[in-house]
Amino acid sequence: DFGKNIIPSVLKTHRLFAHPFRDKNTGNMMYWRDVGTLDAYYEANMDLVSVNPELNLYDQSWPIRTYQPNTPPPKFVFAQKEGEAPRIGHAMDSMISSGCIISGGMVSGSVLSNDVRVNSWASVEDSILFDGVSVGRHAKIRRAIIDKGVKIPEGLEVGFDPHEDRMNGFTVTDTGITVIAKGAS
CATH class of the missing domain: 2.160.10.10 (Hexapeptide repeat proteins)
Structure with a gap:
């Protein structure tokens, strides 16, 4: 878990920097969700298939860069x-x-x-x-x-x-x- 294990461990030996992501139009914080437990991970994924997910993967103003394998469409x-x-x-x-x-x-x-x-x-x-x-x-x-x-x-x-x-x-x-x-x- 990042918040409980990784970040505290790294803080002991390294300098860390945090950058808040804010919507440039509203000033609101951008999406963040702790997925450190199986239940939290599950809920975050189920949110993606809802009609209006908190993290909208189709939002062209905040594109998500990810690996796309060279496979045929579904x-x-x-x-x-x-x-x-x-x-x-x-x-x-x-x-x-x-x-x-x-x-x-x-x-x-x-x-x-x-x-x-x-x-x-x-x-x-x-x-x-x-x-x-x-x-x-x-x-x-x-x-x-x-x-x-x-x-x-x-x-x-x-x-x-x-x-x-x-x-x-x-x-x-x-x-x-x-x-x-x-x-x-």
């Missing part, structure tokens, strides 16, 4: 085979990064990093998925943070039963956010 797949329920990939109130494929799954109120795959009949709600996460068919994810490269098996439910999530080796925060660390599958 893809939403609709397919229907004879005798099979339709697979309609869709996302609502979400931020979907490049390289993602929503193949007949549903994403709602979530932030998906690059190269995430949501397979047929799977659902992701109010969650944060990092690069390369794969959500298997019929899996259900709710109120979760899932680290890079995690493969969610077909039919697994995450974020619905805290006891079951803990039994699966996942972390559950005080506010009920389920966290799946890198290397889990």
